Amino acid sequence: MAAAYRSRTDHFPAWGLWPVLALAAVVRIVGLGQRSLWTDEGSTWTAATLGWSDLIRRCVERDASPPLYYVFTSWALRLGDGEVQLRLVSMLASLAMVWLAYRLARLAMPRGPATFAALLAALSPYQVMYAHEARTYALAGMLLLASLLLFERAFLRGRRDAWIGYVLVSAIGLYTQTISALGVSAQVVVLLAFPEARRRWLSFALAQGAVG
Secondary structure (H helix, E strand, O other), rough: OOOHHHHOOOOHHHHHHHHHHHHHHHHHHOOOOOOOHHHHHHHHHHHOOOOHHHHHHHHHHHOOOOHHHHHHHHHHHHHHHHHHHHHHHHHHHHHHHHHHHHHHHHOOOOOOHHHHHHHHHHHHHHHHHHHHHOHHHHHHHHHHHHHHHHHHHHHHHHOOOOHHHHHHHHHHHHHHHHHHHHHHHHHHHHHHOOOHHHHHHHHHHHHHHHHH
16 A cells, blocks of 8 residues: 555656765765774774684674674775775765665655655764764664664565565674664564564564574
8 A cells, every 4th residue: 555655646756866875975985084093993903904713702802893894894904904995884884874764764655755864864964974983883773774674574564585684684783783683672663563563473583583
């Protein structure tokens, strides 16, 4: 019904999201390597330049974060060892969040309001700030949004093909930042609020087991 409503009333052009994504990219790229590293970013650089076993040991013994963000950053550092390369993962994750904000808004809104939601995400000062930091927060936020989108497809719409993606994205989120577990609590609220989701509580519980 929601899709039919959008098709009848949606006069906003389908290409309208592209200028927003371009603006988001410009805002995030400009000044990406301008600011000097601060203490926590120095820790990221140290971890990302370690070998795999030393990286795992550092995460267990000294760092509060799981290792995956550092692994991704180590790949980015193969392109160079400057501030831009160190912050590249965060910048790309923040840019992806703009698109995910649009996709989530489109679940209940026409293209126009959904594009406006993406514009708010594109220009959010906190979004831009974390895009310019070599820390886990932008990537963790992006994975939380992706998990929520896949949750909607799997457990509200009953699309079984989305379950595998949901499990993988949620697990990657936990390997990136432990605060990703907070996303499950939000999903439980949705699960309790919608009858069509409550009917799939067993599938949700099995998915959480798979994520764990």
